[in-house]
Amino acid sequence: MTDFINAIILGIVEGFTEFLPISSTGHLILVNNFIDFTGSFARMFDVVIQLGAILAVVIYFWKRLVPFGVSKTQDEKTAIWSLWWKTLVGVIPALIIGATLGKYVEEKLFNPYVVSTALLIGGVVLLWIERRPPLPKINSISELNFKTAFLIGLIQCLAMIPGTSRSAATIIGAILLGSSRMVAVEFSFFLAIPTMVAATGYSILKSGMHLSSREIMLTGTGFIVSFLVAWIVIAAFMKFISHRSFKVFGYYRIILGALVLLFYLFIH
Secondary structure, X not given: OHHHHHHHHHXXXXXXXXXXXXXXXXXXXXXXXXXXXXXXXXXXXXXXXXXXXXXXXXXXXHHHHOOXXXXXXXXXXXXHHHHHHHHHHXXXXXXXXXXXXXXXXXXXXXXXXXXXXXXXXXXXXXXXXHHOOOOOOXXXXXXXXXXXXXXXXXXXXXXXXXXOOHHXXXXXXXXXXXXXXXXXHHHHHHHHXXXXXXXHHHHHHHHOOOOOHXXXXXXXXXXXXXXXXXXXXXXXXXXXXXXXOOHHHHHHHHHHHHHHHHHHHHHX
């Protein structure tokens, strides 16, 4: 029973943090350490439940992501296919760098010290961006060209460092490259789809599909909880950023990073 409670807790943590610029992977590592849920299955579990959160993006943005249907005009279908090509171009750096350095990063950097440091640095960068926000030149996804999409994808690779946050890296990168706040967030959502599908597929293949029926049930539980929570968070986050800044997330990262670092340096 305890295992299923932990799966629900981790699903809530993943669903709540995946699309906020506060690092879902970092939070999962911290919670995993706290509840003593570690090992190869835990690492696979954390990646798979992230796919549950990504599924929430697909459902929430269904009309903007699916180019089929008699109700869509040819221009709308063309725009959707263009969006998919941009996301695929954006995911290329993650596929190459992830396949090359993924194992090393997982072995050497998945620990609370790296997470806390990355949280602190990311928080400072978010506050800096909000203090001197560049004037946006890209005000819609259609204005985002393939070069910019690729560069955003390249910056996304910084999120391989746990605690950095994939969404924070892509949002900050997009803003620095001239995107408006809304375009940066939306493209971060869309770019997450192929990125996390690839990461999940790789993780499952690496595990060799050798999961017990109990492990499958635990993973399914975390997946469903993550999906439901993420769906709620996406809607709330889109409304939030339409009239609020990212400062609250910067302060949160700095406070959490400092507390975790102090805990593991002086208490743990």
